[in-house]
Amino acid sequence: MAYLSRSCFLNNCREISMPSILAASIFSAQRGETMVFSWSLRFLFTLCVTSGICSGLRSGCFSIANIIVVKRLRGRLYYALVFQDISFFDAEAVGVLTSRLGADCQQLSYVIGNNIHLILRNSLQGTGALVNLLTLSWPLTLSALVICFILSTIFLVYGQYQKKAARLTQEFNAHANDVAQESLYQIRTVRAYGTEQKEIGRYKEWLEKLAFVSIRESVAYELWNMSFTTLYRSTQVIAVLLGGMSIMTGYVSVEQLTKYVLYCEWLIYATWRLVDNLSSLLQSIGASERVVQLMDLLPSNQFLSKGVKLPRLMGNxxxxxxxxxxxxxxxxxxxxxxxxxxxxxxxxxxxxxxxxxxxxxxxxxxxxxxxxxxxxxxxxxxxxxxxxxxxxxxxxxxxxxxxxxxxxxxxxxxxxxxxxxxxxxxxxxxxxxxxxxxxxxxxxxxxxxxxxxxxxxxxxxxxxxxxxxxxxxxxxxxxxxxxxxxxxxxxxxxxxxxxxxxxxxxxxxxxxx
The missing domain is CATH 3.40.50.300 (P-loop containing nucleotide triphosphate hydrolases)
Known part of the structure; x- marks a missing residue:
C-alpha cells in the first residue's frame, strides 16, 4: 500500500507537467522540430497509461478501505449501543438508532472512502499548477489567485450551510424511518383500528420536513455551481485579456501564454474539485455528528465493574x-x-x-x-x-x-x-x-x-x-x-x-x- 501510494504520488507529479508538455508539443510541431514532437507524444502517451493504471489502483484501494471503515464503524456503534442502560433505550427510538447504524455510518465512511484521497490529490495538483504559473508570470498568476480566493470565500459560507443541512437531513430521515418501522411492525393494530391514513400522515410529515431541507440544499448547491461557472469563464476572459496585452508588449511569448491558459484551467478546476470534496466532507461530518456522539458513549457501569461471583446462588x-x-x-x-x-x-x-x-x-x-x-x-x-x-x-x-x-x-x-x-x-x-x-x-x-x-x-x-x-x-x-x-x-x-x-x-x- 505504501509503495502504491508513493507511485501514485509520483504519477500525480508527472501529470502536473502535462499542460507544459502539451504546449511544447504544439509549438515544436509548428517549428518543425520532429524529434521534440515525437518525444513529447511518447511521454504524453506514457502519462495517459500510467495515470489510468494508478487511478484505478488508487480507487480500488480506497474502496477496500471504505468497506473496512463501514464494517468497523457499524461494529463499534453497535457495541456502544448494546451496552447502554435500559433507560437509554427508553429515551431513544429504535428506528432512529437503526438508521444511525445504516445510513449515517455509510455517510461517514465517505470521508475515508472518497473525500480524503480526492482532497489530497486535488491539493497536490492545484499546488503544482500554481508553482508552474508563478514560474511563467507571477503578475498574471495574481488574477487566477484572486478568483480562487473568491471561490474559497463563497465555499466557506456554502459549506457551513451544507453541514447544518446534512445534519437535519439525517435527523429527519431517521425519524421517518422510525415511523415507518413502527407502523409496519404494528400493521395488525393499524389495520384493526383503521388508522392507515393517520400513519401515512405521520410519515408524510417527516417527508415534508426532509423535502424542505433538501430543496434548500439543492438551491444552495446551484448557487454555488453558478458562482463557479461564472468565475471560471471570467478566468478565461481575464487570461486572454492580460495575456494578449503581455504578448503585445513583448512580456510573454505565445507559447508561454498557451501554457498559462492551460495551467489556469488546471488550477481553477483543481480548486473547484477541492472545495467540492471539502463540501462533501463537511456534509459527511454534519450527517454523522450523532454517530460520533453515540460511539463515544461509555458502557453502562454494571458492565465496567467486575463484581463478585458466588460459588453457588442460593436465592435469598x-x-x-x-x-x-x-x-x-x-x-x-x-x-x-x-x-x-x-x-x-x-x-x-x-x-x-x-x-x-x-x-x-x-x-x-x-x-x-x-x-x-x-x-x-x-x-x-x-x-x-x-x-x-x-x-x-x-x-x-x-x-x-x-x-x-x-x-x-x-x-x-x-x-x-x-x-x-x-x-x-x-x-x-x-x-x-x-x-x-x-x-x-x-x-x-x-x-x-x-x-x-x-x-x-x-x-x-x-x-x-x-x-x-x-x-x-x-x-x-x-x-x-x-x-x-x-x-x-x-x-x-x-x-x-x-x-x-x-x-x-x-x-x-x-x-x-
Whole structure:
C-alpha cells in the first residue's frame, strides 16, 4: 500500500507537467522540430497509461478501505449501543438508532472512502499548477489567485450551510424511518383500528420536513455551481485579456501564454474539485455528528465493574427500603421504601393492580434499572457488588410478552444458556413447558424458523418458559408467564413448576407475578 501510494504520488507529479508538455508539443510541431514532437507524444502517451493504471489502483484501494471503515464503524456503534442502560433505550427510538447504524455510518465512511484521497490529490495538483504559473508570470498568476480566493470565500459560507443541512437531513430521515418501522411492525393494530391514513400522515410529515431541507440544499448547491461557472469563464476572459496585452508588449511569448491558459484551467478546476470534496466532507461530518456522539458513549457501569461471583446462588432475596421512579417519569414514584424478604427455595406470588410496580420489582432484581434509594441483597451481598453476567446466568425470566428471535425454535430455546447443551436437553425443556407436542407437529420440528404468523401467543410463551427452564436457574421469575396459555396448558405448566420446586435435586426460588 505504501509503495502504491508513493507511485501514485509520483504519477500525480508527472501529470502536473502535462499542460507544459502539451504546449511544447504544439509549438515544436509548428517549428518543425520532429524529434521534440515525437518525444513529447511518447511521454504524453506514457502519462495517459500510467495515470489510468494508478487511478484505478488508487480507487480500488480506497474502496477496500471504505468497506473496512463501514464494517468497523457499524461494529463499534453497535457495541456502544448494546451496552447502554435500559433507560437509554427508553429515551431513544429504535428506528432512529437503526438508521444511525445504516445510513449515517455509510455517510461517514465517505470521508475515508472518497473525500480524503480526492482532497489530497486535488491539493497536490492545484499546488503544482500554481508553482508552474508563478514560474511563467507571477503578475498574471495574481488574477487566477484572486478568483480562487473568491471561490474559497463563497465555499466557506456554502459549506457551513451544507453541514447544518446534512445534519437535519439525517435527523429527519431517521425519524421517518422510525415511523415507518413502527407502523409496519404494528400493521395488525393499524389495520384493526383503521388508522392507515393517520400513519401515512405521520410519515408524510417527516417527508415534508426532509423535502424542505433538501430543496434548500439543492438551491444552495446551484448557487454555488453558478458562482463557479461564472468565475471560471471570467478566468478565461481575464487570461486572454492580460495575456494578449503581455504578448503585445513583448512580456510573454505565445507559447508561454498557451501554457498559462492551460495551467489556469488546471488550477481553477483543481480548486473547484477541492472545495467540492471539502463540501462533501463537511456534509459527511454534519450527517454523522450523532454517530460520533453515540460511539463515544461509555458502557453502562454494571458492565465496567467486575463484581463478585458466588460459588453457588442460593436465592435469598431482600429489598430494603427500596424506592424507585423511572428516569423518564421523575415525578411519578413507583416504589416507596419497599421492604421484601424472599427466602431461598421459596415460592411467592406478588399480586397487585396494573401499574402498581409488580414488574418493576423484576426489572430491579435483574438490574435493568437501579433503585433511586435503598438496597437489594442476594444471599447477603448487595446486588451492585455481584457480577452482573454471572447473576443473570443464574436467573430464569419469562415475561408477559415473550419475544422470540428470527431463528429456529431450538436456537430460541437454547438462547443465552451458559452451559453446553444437547438436543435431548432442549427437548426435555420443551416437554417440561408442554411445548414438545406442537413443536414436533411443525414442518421442520425444532429446526422450524420462527415467524410472527407461525406461532400463537400461547405457543411463544411456552417456548419462552422452556428457554428459562433449560438454564436450570436458582431463581425463576414468571411475570404473568401463563397469561397467554389456554387453561389446559396453564394447568400442565403450573403443575410442572410446582414439581420442580418440590424436587429435592433442583430446588429453586420462584417469584410469580
Amino acid at each position: 432475596i431482600q429489598f430494603v427500603n427500596v424506592s424507585f421512579h423511572y428516569p423518564s417519569r421523575v415525578t411519578v414514584p413507583i416504589l416507596d421504601h419497599l421492604c421484601l424478604n424472599v427466602k431461598a427455595n421459596e415460592v411467592i406470588a406478588i399480586v397487585g393492580l396494573s401499574g402498581s410496580g409488580k414488574s418493576t420489582l423484576v426489572n430491579l432484581l435483574l438490574r435493568l434499572y437501579e433503585p433511586t434509594n435503598g438496597q437489594i441483597y442476594i444471599d447477603g451481598f448487595p446486588l451492585t457488588e455481584l457480577d452482573i453476567s454471572w447473576l443473570r446466568e443464574n436467573i430464569g425470566f419469562v415475561g408477559q410478552e415473550p419475544y422470540l428471535f428470527h431463528m429456529d425454535i431450538k436456537s430460541n430455546i437454547s438462547y443465552g444458556c451458559p452451559k453446553d447443551i444437547t438436543d435431548e436437553d432442549v427437548e426435555w425443556a420443551a416437554k417440561q413447558a408442554h411445548a414438545h407436542e406442537f413443536i414436533s407437529s411443525l414442518p421442520h420440528g425444532y429446526e422450524t424458523l420462527v415467524d410472527d404468523d407461525l406461532l400463537s401467543g400461547g405457543q411463544k410463551q411456552r417456548i419462552a418458559i422452556a428457554r428459562a427452564m433449560l438454564r436450570d436457574p436458582a431463581v425463576l421469575i414468571l411475570d404473568e408467564a401463563t397469561s397467554a396459555l389456554d387453561s389446559e396448558s396453564e394447568h400442565y405448566v403450573k403443575g410442572i413448576l410446582h414439581a420442580l420446586r418440590n424436587d429435592n435435586i433442583t430446588k429453586r426460588t420462584v417469584i410469580v407475578i
